[in-house]
Amino acid sequence: VVPALAVVLALAVGALVLVFSTPELLRSWSGFFNHPIETLRLSFDAVFQAYKALLEGAIGSLATIVSAIASGNLDEIEAAFRPLSEMLVVTTPLILAGLSVALGFQAGLFNIGGEGQITLGAIFAAFVGFSLDGWPGLAIIVAVVLAGFLGGALWGGIPGVLKAKTGAHEVITTIMLNFIAFRLLDYLLSNDLFQRTDRDDPISKPVLAAFPRLFGGELRVHWGFILAIGVAIGVAFLLNRTTKGFEFRAVGLNPDAARAAGISPTRTYMVVMGLSGGLAGLIGSNQLLSTGPSLTPGFSSGFGFDGIALAMLGRSQPAGVVAAAFLFGILRAGSRAMQAATQTPVDIVLVIQAFVIVFVAAPSIVRSVFRIKTKTTSAFELTARELTTG
Numbered sequence: 001v002v003p004a005l006a007v008v009l010a011l012a013v014g015a016l017v018l019v020f021s022t023p024e025l026l027r028s029w030s031g032f033f034n035h036p037i038e039t040l041r042l043s044f045d046a047v048f049q050a051y052k053a054l055l056e057g058a059i060g061s062l063a064t065i066v067s068a069i070a071s072g073n074l075d076e077i078e079a080a081f082r083p084l085s086e087m088l089v090v091t092t093p094l095i096l097a098g099l100s101v102a103l104g105f106q107a108g109l110f111n112i113g114g115e116g117q118i119t120l121g122a123i124f125a126a127f128v129g130f131s132l133d134g135w136p137g138l139a140i141i142v143a144v145v146l147a148g149f150l151g152g153a154l155w156g157g158i159p160g161v162l163k164a165k166t167g168a169h170e171v172i173t174t175i176m177l178n179f180i181a182f183r184l185l186d187y188l189l190s191n192d193l194f195q196r197t198d199r200d201d202p203i204s205k206p207v208l209a210a211f212p213r214l215f216g217g218e219l220r221v222h223w224g225f226i227l228a229i230g231v232a233i234g235v236a237f238l239l240n241r242t243t244k245g246f247e248f249r250a251v252g253l254n255p256d257a258a259r260a261a262g263i264s265p266t267r268t269y270m271v272v273m274g275l276s277g278g279l280a281g282l283i284g285s286n287q288l289l290s291t292g293p294s295l296t297p298g299f300s301s302g303f304g305f306d307g308i309a310l311a312m313l314g315r316s317q318p319a320g321v322v323a324a325a326f327l328f329g330i331l332r333a334g335s336r337a338m339q340a341a342t343q344t345p346v347d348i349v350l351v352i353q354a355f356v357i358v359f360v361a362a363p364s365i366v367r368s369v370f371r372i373k374t375k376t377t378s379a380f381e382l383t384a385r386e387l388t389t390g
Helices: 001-018 025-029 036-059 062-071 074-104 112-129 138-167 170-186 222-241 243-253 253-262 267-289 303-313 316-343 347-363 361-371 379-387
Strands: none
Touching: 001 025, 001 036, 001 062, 001 074, 001 303, 001 316, 001 347, 025 036, 025 316, 036 074, 036 316, 062 074, 062 316, 074 243, 074 267, 074 303, 112 138, 112 170, 112 267, 138 170, 138 267, 138 303, 222 243, 222 267, 222 316, 243 253, 243 267, 253 267, 303 316, 303 347, 316 347, 316 379, 347 361
């Protein structure tokens, strides 16, 4: 309930920011006591139109979709579903980013190195993707996906080993490895092995295949989205239905108790960080096989840090992370349509995302605003529960 209400509260605060950052509405509010009903009406209308344009820009207009389907014209249907297709393209890497961080959270690890792991995954994926000349397209796609996972897993495994063997905190080591990955990419893009022969700027040779589009035509949603959903299902199965997943959660809750039960926190840290890095590396593969076939400086585009917010909003549960990724995907995909239709700056989306994170990180604020009571359990109730459950 709290994450859902945090989103509602963030949208409300975003509405206030929108109202009080619009000059016309500010002038109306300066004479509020003279025309209170008119001022409130204008403010509500501005917020409603902005959020409506945001939603329609992300998933399309329901009336337009129904009309297009009824017409039977494929071009009209394609145009009606284009906003939804673009939203799914934006959401795909967000799902993988959130799952990467959430998996670490489950084991008590804070993987803040997603940016570096995405970059290393992309380096591995790009090298494989432009080296397999003459291979069938499907084989190249599979190889690129696996290479991206491997590159990210290797880069994520380094802080896992350092934590397990030396006690080095993963936050520090992953941040440092981010910058090493960035500079490694810069070096490779100036090297003949990676740089395009027909270009002088830092850009890699293109990957020789791409994800097929799910529906063909101009709709850009691709099989990478299906891969991301499949990964989410796989992570949920791993965490909730396997012995290894139980070990991850046990170490995350109490590593000392887990050790006493015969579970090795050392081994768990290495495995979890490797898997977390591998999930981040899949973003590199996804981007090369969908939005752009070549590596450039700054390739990761901030997805690694987005994953932290998504994991927090989704309570580190795969289903929650997918839902959070759809929310962020809607906000981002619809922001430009909102700006075009209502002249509302796209930065309002960043404000909403920031407040979502703030309210999720401080749930007491949400509980106070919505007057949600925190249920307390007495020692007697805990003892009775333990006795009845054995």
